[in-house]
Amino acid sequence: MQFGNYRPCVGIMLLNRDGLVFVGRRRNKKVPEHLRQGHEWQMPQGGIDVGEDPFQAALRELREETNVLSATLLAESPEWYTYDLPAESLRKSWRGRFQGQRQKWFALRFDGEESEIDIETPAGGQKPEFDAWRWESIHRLVELIVPFKRPVYEEVVRTFGHLAGPQQASRSDS
Template sequence: MTDTPPEGYRPCVGLALFNAQGLVFIGRRANKSLREHVAPGHEWQMPQGGIDDAETSLQAATRELQEETNVTSVTLLAEAPGWLTYDLPVDIGKEAWKGRWRGQAQKWFAFRLTGPDSEIDIATPAGGHKAEFDAWRWERLDATPSLIIPFKQGVYREVAALFAPFAAA
């Protein structure tokens, strides 16, 4: 991995996938029994995932996008200038990652979908991965912070500000 996240945080990527109308892809988390789903009604999020040891953050971003949405027809619009972090509530962190990480440091990327909406397939993701989402829709970027789990809302407000220029058709 070429870029180093802040100490104590799990290295991760986040993906804002925009359509031609300037809306972003959001998916509803499929496994609502996971410990970190502590706020009913806040199950929606943009794709995200961990960075493997041999990957750059951009490689992880394109891999995660394909694994969670099946999408490969994209144009890179931007990369956030730094890491955006959030802390997990302590009890969740102890259980989720056995206390190894205090939260996640995310490198965010904005992509524009260049293929048809029909390319999106959350039910049978690429590479035989388990579906992360059980529903998806296009949403206004500035609406996403209120849809995500509360402890991630600060990151989503930062993402909405950083990528606001792409939220126009």
């Protein structure tokens, strides 16, 4: 799967039962201070492997970054969103092969217990992406992300905003 000069990726909006969104604080301290200061929080995301289905990539990335398996698909973004890396990051990221990312986003409901979330020793032997995590209001996501990713987060919030309310109790016992 190739998209010109954009790296194919997925993003995951993981919502808890109260309609709050999982955000992790980027562990990478090599990010320039002006990009990191107050903008180091993000939702899970990552690359799509060659031949991998985007939804399967989203489940894999979620597990590799958070250890979460207990999640149900709520929605998929109707389109792919792109962002360009800042000029000072282009040569360092992905050895200059991509100018940015093209992302397919998925909204998932976290169905497990919080003890399932493990950012220190995530599944698959991956290096930890995050050094802290929390549940956050969907309305704060845009201000928490690095400025060059804001237009994508604005689209994601617009696309999945209706899902951010508390989960309704099941009426199966009526």
